[in-house]
Amino acid sequence: MKALVKQGPGEGLEYVDIPTPVPERHDVLIRVLRTGICGTDLHIFDGNPWATRTVRTPRVVGHEFVGEIAAVGPGVGGLLPGQLVSAEGHLTCNSCVNCQADRKHLCRAAQGLGVQRDGAFAEYLVLPAESVWVHRPGVPLDVAAMFDAFGNAVHVADAFPLRDRTVLVTGAGPIGAMAVAVARHRGARLIAVSDLSPFRLDLARRAGAHLVVQAGEQPVDPAALGQEQGFDIGFEMSGNPSAQSDLIAAMAHGGRIAALGLPDEDVPTDWSDISLRMLTIQGISGRKVFDTWHTMADLLDDGLDLSFAVTDHFAAQDYEKAFATAARGDAGKVILDWAPRD
Numbered sequence: 625m626k627a628l629v630k631q632g633p634g635e636g637l638e639y640v641d642i643p644t645p646v647p648e649r650h651d652v653l654i655r656v657l658r659t660g661i662c663g664t665d666l667h668i669f670d671g672n673p674w675a676t677r678t679v680r681t682p683r684v685v686g687h688e689f690v691g692e693i694a695a696v697g698p699g700v701g702g703l704l705p706g707q708l709v710s711a712e713g714h715l716t717c718n719s720c721v722n723c724q725a726d727r728k729h730l731c732r733a734a735q736g737l738g739v740q741r742d743g744a745f746a747e748y749l750v751l752p753a754e755s756v757w758v759h760r761p762g763v764p765l766d767v768a769a770m771f772d773a774f775g776n777a778v779h780v781a782d783a784f785p786l787r788d789r790t791v792l793v794t795g796a797g798p799i800g801a802m803a804v805a806v807a808r809h810r811g812a813r814l815i816a817v818s819d820l821s822p823f824r825l826d827l828a829r830r831a832g833a834h835l836v837v838q839a840g841e842q843p844v845d846p847a848a849l850g851q852e853q854g855f856d857i858g859f860e861m862s863g864n865p866s867a868q869s870d871l872i873a874a875m876a877h878g879g880r881i882a883a884l885g886l887p888d889e890d891v892p893t894d895w896s897d898i899s900l901r902m903l904t905i906q907g908i909s910g911r912k913v914f915d916t917w918h919t920m921a922d923l924l925d926d927g928l929d930l931s932f933a934v935t936d937h938f939a940a941q942d943y944e945k946a947f948a949t950a951a952r953g954d955a956g957k958v959i960l961d962w963a964p965r966d
């Protein structure tokens with residue numbers, strides 16, 4: 625089968641032939657239809673220090689996908705060939721304290737699909753049946769292809785109650801924009817979004833943002849946005865150190881921040897400011913496993929529209945163009961097409 629493989633340190637990936645994986649007793653073989661390119665994949669493509677430290681090569685990359693079950697192992701019940709599926713991209717150990725206490729999102733030994741084990745940017749992948757999510761009828765294939773990223777957005781947006789609250793979002797990539805859509809759906813009173821990219825600010829507007837601020841051109845000033853007291857809730861989606869300090873400065877006393885973005889460098893933090901203004905900063909990683917996946921499916925059943933988030937499609941073999949597009953500021957979610965649905 626064809627797969628996108630990180631062959632060693634340095635930049636780039638290769639589109640190569642490798643053996644099709646074989647499912648074991650409790651595994652499922654999935655024929656991949658479409659995959660979404662995530663920031664994690666861009667870091668691996670670039671071979672940045674985190675990727676070089678973390679990814680053992682050779683490795684099939686990628687974790688956002690939709691596919692059809694092609695075969696199931698003899699020990700798998702309840703899943704059938706032909707079902708439309710995605711999978712939770714964090715595979716948990718099931719034996720640490722948090723896994724045993726049903727807090728799998730806090731597993732300390734979780735393996736990332738496409739990072740610590742072979743991923744989804746391939747014609748087929750094998751996964752343990754317990755990681756597989758069967759889509760409800762009617763989910764668009766492009767939305768299904770980025771369910772994992774949608775889950776990040778829902779995990780952030782549902783970190784704190786939003787009804788009638790004011791929200792400032794720093795970073796309007798695909799996950800930031802989807803978090804805006806969820807915040808709007810949850811009844812936030814005002815959603816302001818900052819980003820460097822005009823394209824992404826437009827994405828945020830289409831997602832339902834009331835106000836946008838082009839960072840770098842305008843200050844992110846709550847008073848100028850009509851919020852003299854500061855914002856109730858912050859979503860940090862950028863990983864950009866100056867956006868992070870803008871966000872902290874723009875919070876109301878008692879404000880609460882859900883922080884997903886990962887900075888590349890150490891960022892100095894003014895702890896007295898956080899203490900004296902009684903801010904809460906909640907780190908967010910991944911999803912609350914299938915708890916979040918059910919919420920995502922409920923949101924789509926309720927009519928949440930994510931069609932704005934996918935902006936580009938490429939054939940899998942054109943991955944270099946696709947990765948270059950995803951790395952620029954003027955794209956939303958970029959999808960690689962692997963196979964049409966039968």
Ligand SMILES: [Zn+2]
Nearest residue numbers: 662688772773
């Ligand atoms: Zn991702």
Ligand SMILES: [Zn+2]
Nearest residue numbers: 717720723731
């Ligand atoms: Zn665990």
